[in-house]
Amino acid sequence: MTSQAAIDLGTGDAESAADVVVLGTGPAGMAAVASAAAEGVEVVAVEALGEIGGNCVWSTGYLAFVGSAMQADQGIEDDVETFVRDAGRMVEAAAEEYGVTWDEDLVRLFAQESAETCRILTDRGVRFSRFIPRPRQHSIDRMAAVVDPWMFQRAFQPDFELPNVRTFFRTTARRLVTDGEGRVTGVVVRQADGRTVTITARRGVVLATGGYQANPLLRQRFQPRFLAEGPYLGVDTCRGDGHLMGQAVGGDLINMTHVPPLVIVSSSLVEDAIAVNSEGVRFADEAGPYEERVARLLAQPGRRGWYVFDSVVAEEKAALIEQMPQPAVSAPSLEALAGEIGVPADALDRTVREWNAFLDGGRSRDPLTGRVVMPPGRRTASTPPFTAIPMVIGVNFVSGGFRVTQRLQVLDVFGMPIGGLFAAGDCLGGLSATADLGGTRISGGFTLGRLAGRAAASGVDDTAGRGGVQGAFLPSRLGARIALVHLGAHES
Missing domain, CATH: 3.50.50.60 (FAD/NAD(P)-binding domain)
Known part of the structure; x- marks a missing residue:
């Protein structure tokens, strides 16, 4: 969390002024703030969330x-x-x-x-x-x-803590303000408590x-x-x-x-996972092009698939797993996990063993799917309990x-x-x-x-x-x- 609190402008509508108004503080906004402030001008900031960084x-x-x-x-x-x-x-x-x-x-x-x-x-x-x-x-x-x-x-x-930078947090931009010639001269924003602020932008x-x-x-x-x-x-x-x-x-x-639709999952989690269908076998390059992952999932029986990984990954990537659209399922063994998700136990066990053997073999390209993105250190999926997450198409x-x-x-x-x-x-x-x-x-x-x-x-x-x-x-x-x-x- 950032240490700077949202600016309190008092009750009722208010006005402020600045040279430049930067809307949003994801990568583009953070960089825009830093480069503008480095030019020696003063900064006022407003963000819908309570901290900088965005997605x-x-x-x-x-x-x-x-x-x-x-x-x-x-x-x-x-x-x-x-x-x-x-x-x-x-x-x-x-x-x-x-x-x-x-x-x-x-x-x-x-x-x-x-x-x-x-x-x-x-x-x-x-x-x-x-x-x-x-x-x-x-x-x-x-x-x-x-x-x-x-x-x-x-x-x-540190750029947001400079003396020439002020920040509005938990504030929503409502509309741009223009002059008679169509030039943008500011923005109207609304704070979480409903107060409206008009900020004049002298430069942009x-x-x-x-x-x-x-x-x-x-x-x-x-x-x-x-x-x-x-x-x-x-x-x-x-x-x-x-x-x-x-x-x-x-x-x-x-x-x-x-x-573009994609199979909802963090690429960081994909590095450590394999994807299996209802028959318990892999069917795609898990880290391949987004559109190809979608097409391969839609081609599976019942359009169903699961990401599978072990407890080491589950613990390390817990925050990412919690963000998935559907809840994860865990079991003490691959056989038990197969029962939980309804796939053949022998097929799932064979699929995981083959994946681990490939990782241990040191080859740079997976002969089954063409995958080239491997788990960090080529770590295998071998530490129970095991986890599966339903594959869901979203954006x-x-x-x-x-x-x-x-x-x-x-x-x-x-x-x-x-x-x-x-x-x-x-x-x-x-x-x-x-x-x-x-x-x-x-x-x-x-x-x-x-x-x-x-x-x-x-x-x-x-x-x-x-x-x-x-x-x-x-x-x-x-x-x-x-x-x-x-x-x-x-x-x-």
Whole structure:
């Protein structure tokens, strides 16, 4: 938990002012706050939750970096154009099922800046343990696993305690404020006790409110109802606040239909688990492409499957197991577990023994499924009791968001920048379409959030669509303040 308390503005409506308002404090918001505050301006913050971090602190913590020091240390050569080609393949595959638009220039910008993000995170104390191989997505090892996702919060907490940063917690952004020419000049927020605050942004507002996966009613506009009502694993404040507010002032949303279903499970848990069907046998690469996992599960008898692992994993990943849509089942032996979940005991025992023998054998690729992501240390599933979790199809992330310029300024439907409005993280549409690569969601938030915060703090607006670089400095004053606003769910 953060140590800073929510600001008390007294009774009734209130007003505040700042140079920049950053909405949300997930990866993009944390990075935007840090980079804006580093420009020497003052910060005010608002967040729907009671702490910073958003979904990333609860995630597996996989981040992709291009040309990073971590790659160089292991003799791995990588470059921007290779990454762009990998991303393009993922977008082309997604375009077979969804309406997808990617911003190749934005993807290239992320790739160019991602190594600096790796350096910044490392300098702030974030540690990465290993590369996670995904050869069917990343042609080069570049997806790194963080030692502990809560390191992200600890890395950026000092920025929220700077004298030029103030924070509103448990506060919801309601709408953006514009002037007579359509320029965004602030935001109206509501605190948990119902008090309304209007915060004037003298330089700009950064939308970093996350996605809309926790809002089934909004998802129904872009998905069939049965998919929109599927379970979601993550914080419940990803309700599309920034998407709706930005759209209300003319922002151009893309990729809103790209809400890929997946089998709900943390990738960290998948590393240690095998998936079996009602016949007690494995049927898919448990750590393979998301869409392939879904297709393989739907093809099983009764569309049923279970993740199976031992007590070592159950104890280590207890927090992740508690978040699963359906409860876990445990038993003192594999035979007893088979009885609990209704699969043949001899088949389940044989499946686990074969998996353990493969891990002990040291081969890098599973001959049955092609799996290449192994448990840490290749530890086997051998310590009773054993646990099984039903496999459930739901949603974890969405790809819809705003088109932006190269300075992360939101574009309207005519391709022109909206004055004073910037976006990053899951409020972006042009990079999120590459999410099936793996690792680009969190690292994309940190990378482009950093650039968005810096751009907003500069007080310079783009004057032409698609990344125009000319701009005029907006009126400001020395010692001005940035407002950072944390968002949450709209009232029903």
